[in-house]
Amino acid sequence: MNSPKKTARIAGLLYLMMFPLGMFVMAYVHPKLIVPGDAATTANNIMASEGLFRLSIVSALIIQLINIFVVLVLYKLLKPVNKNLALLMVIFILIGVPIQMLNQLNHSAALLLLSGADYLTAFTADQLQALVPLFLDLHEHGINIAGIFWGLWLFPMGYLVFKSGYLPRILGLLLIIGGFGYLIEFVALFLFPNFDATIAWFTFWGEVLFPLWLLIRGVNVEQWEKRAIESA
Numbered sequence: 054m055n056s057p058k059k060t061a062r063i064a065g066l067l068y069l070m071m072f073p074l075g076m077f078v079m080a081y082v083h084p085k086l087i088v089p090g091d092a093a094t095t096a097n098n099i100m101a102s103e104g105l106f107r108l109s110i111v112s113a114l115i116i117q118l119i120n121i122f123v124v125l126v127l128y129k130l131l132k133p134v135n136k137n138l139a140l141l142m143v144i145f146i147l148i149g150v151p152i153q154m155l156n157q158l159n160h161s162a163a164l165l166l167l168s169g170a171d172y173l174t175a176f177t178a179d180q181l182q183a184l185v186p187l188f189l190d191l192h193e194h195g196i197n198i199a200g201i202f203w204g205l206w207l208f209p210m211g212y213l214v215f216k217s218g219y220l221p222r223i224l225g226l227l228l229i230i231g232g233f234g235y236l237i238e239f240v241a242l243f244l245f246p247n248f249d250a251t252i253a254w255f256t257f258w259g260e261v262l263f264p265l266w267l268l269i270r271g272v273n274v275e276q277w278e279k280r281a282i283e284s285a
Contacts, residue, residue: 057130057219057278058271064126065267071119072261074112082109087189095189096182100167107164110157117150124206130272131213133280138209145209149202156195162188197242200253204235211259219276224266227259 082105086098099106124146132139163185166173173181207228215225234256241248 057274057281060126060130061267061271064123064130065264065269067119067123067126068260068264069268071116071123074116074119078109078112078116082106092182092186093179096167096185099163099185103164106160110160113157113160114154117154120146120150127210130267130277131210131217133277133284134213134217136284138213142206142209142213145202145206149199149206152195152202153199156192156199159188159192159195197239200235200239204232204239207232207235207259214263217272217276218280219273221266224259224263228263229259231256231259 086095086102086106088094088098124143128139128143131142166181166184166188176184211225211228211232213225214220214228215222217225231253234253238252241252
């Protein structure tokens with residue numbers, strides 16, 4: 054197998070690995086355990102399914118570790134187009150990843166509040182349960198802040214894909230649209246707290262089709278090699 058095609062397929066596989074983990078956390082665990090506006094039920098759900106909640110934290114951390122490998126492989130694949138923009142793509146992810154990993158401390162704090170530790174005896178059970186949604190909300194805000202960089206990295210990546218000549222231009226356009234989706238959602242959620250539409254759910258298709266293309270079709274090896282020679 055040609056090296057650039059192999060690199061593309063590794064990038065596609067790693068990228069796609071994040072989707073089932075993300076769906077497990079966001080579409081299964083959180084809706085199952087977290088009941089908006091009901092602190093007591095949420096706290097009881099977490100206590101009753103502590104292992105599941107902890108697994109969601111681990112899954113979220115694994116996603117971020119995979120993200121690092123994804124962007125490094127994509128850097129190798131896309132740097133023949135423009136090395137500086139490929140590096141910018143890496144920088145955005147390497148800023149967003151630690152934000153999202155540290156954000157898991159908010160979920161860990163929720164677990165600590167419900168742990169029954171001796172130092173928590175100064176608080177009543179109702180007070181502890183009331184604090185749990187605070188940290189869950191902080192976690193959501195942390196996701197929104199990290200979303201800045203999930204949006205920003207799609208701009209250089211989308212441009213590189215669009216200009217590459219060895220990947221479909223439409224994929225680059227879809228990635229750029231996805232970047233706008235993340236950024237618009239971030240601005241809307243912070244400026245308009247009651248805003249409940251999730252724009253990124255409608256603009257993320259580039260992040261699905263792009264890794265699928267890399268995994269199934271790879272790249273045009275001849276055009277990639279031509280770009281690599283020109284950029285050498």
